Amino acid sequence: GAVVSQHPSRVICKSGTSVKIECRSLDFQATTMFWYRQFPKKSLMLMATSNEGSKATYEQGVEKDKFLINHASLTLSTLTVTSAHPEDSSFYICSATKTTEAFFGQGTRLTVV
Amino acid sequence: SQQGEEDPQALSIQEGENATMNCSYKTSINNLQWYRQNSGRGLVHLILIRSNEREKHSGRLRVTLDTSKKSSSLLITASRAADTASYFCATPQTSYDKVIFGPGTSLSVIP
Numbered sequence: 183g184a185v186v187s188q189h190p191s192r193v194i195c196k197s198g199t200s201v202k203i204e205c206r207s208l209d210f211q212a213t214t215m216f217w218y219r220q221f222p223k224k225s226l227m228l229m230a231t232s233n234e235g236s237k238a239t240y241e242q243g244v245e246k247d248k249f250l251i252n253h254a255s256l257t258l259s260t261l262t263v264t265s266a267h268p269e270d271s272s273f274y275i276c277s278a279t280k281t282t283e284a285f286f287g288q289g290t291r292l293t294v295v
Numbered sequence: 296s297q298q299g300e301e302d303p304q305a306l307s308i309q310e311g312e313n314a315t316m317n318c319s320y321k322t323s324i325n326n327l328q329w330y331r332q333n334s335g336r337g338l339v340h341l342i343l344i345r346s347n348e349r350e351k352h353s354g355r356l357r358v359t360l361d362t363s364k365k366s367s368s369l370l371i372t373a374s375r376a377a378d379t380a381s382y383f384c385a386t387p388q389t390s391y392d393k394v395i396f397g398p399g400t401s402l403s404v405i406p
Contacts, residue, residue: 214393
């Protein structure tokens with residue numbers, strides 16, 4: 183089956199710094215990828231749709247300047263959490279769809295101290 | 296916005312019993328997927344059922360889909376302590392194929 187790889191799996195950073203998370207489709211090309219955020223004991227909330235070669239589409243309430251998304255190639259999308267604060271600590275997960283089946287990365291546990 | 300709605304939101308059963316979780320959704324779908332997530336971990340894809348299918352089996356899992364009622368159920372038979380996890384239904388939206396998750400059911404299987 184199709185594989186989506188996400189890196190890093192865990193990251194701890196200081197308040198005020200920026201963190202980049204990578205999402206790669208390993209065996210297929212993905213013109214569109216998706217980023218989700220999950221708070222403890224909650225479901226996954228769609229943050230944004232990453233579009234190859236164009237601007238990302240953000241869901242309502244998601245700050246585009248805080249969560250920068252770049253989809254520079256057909257196999258790579260990156261999410262950068264800028265000027266991170268403790269409230270940005272969360273589990274972030276990406277996905278890419280091959281035909282109509284979604285494949286998810288392993289997720290990134292971000293802790294901002 | 297979340298589309299799927301699971302119920303119950305929390306379920307606690309004894310090992311060996313069956314666990315049934317339900318999911319409802321609002322818009323038309325091509326397929327519906329069920330995922331498991333152990334605490335603090337990534338998603339594990341369990342099963343995908345297409346809109347033209349009514350029932351699907353995979354090991355101890357049985358999924359049903361009723362497109363007229365816009366609902367699906369996940370049955371785990373002969374539950375084990377290792378089945379303790381959160382279970383989510385997810386529905387790809389026809390536009391852009393983005394996947395929307397329900398709130399999930401937290402299943403606890405007591406040994």
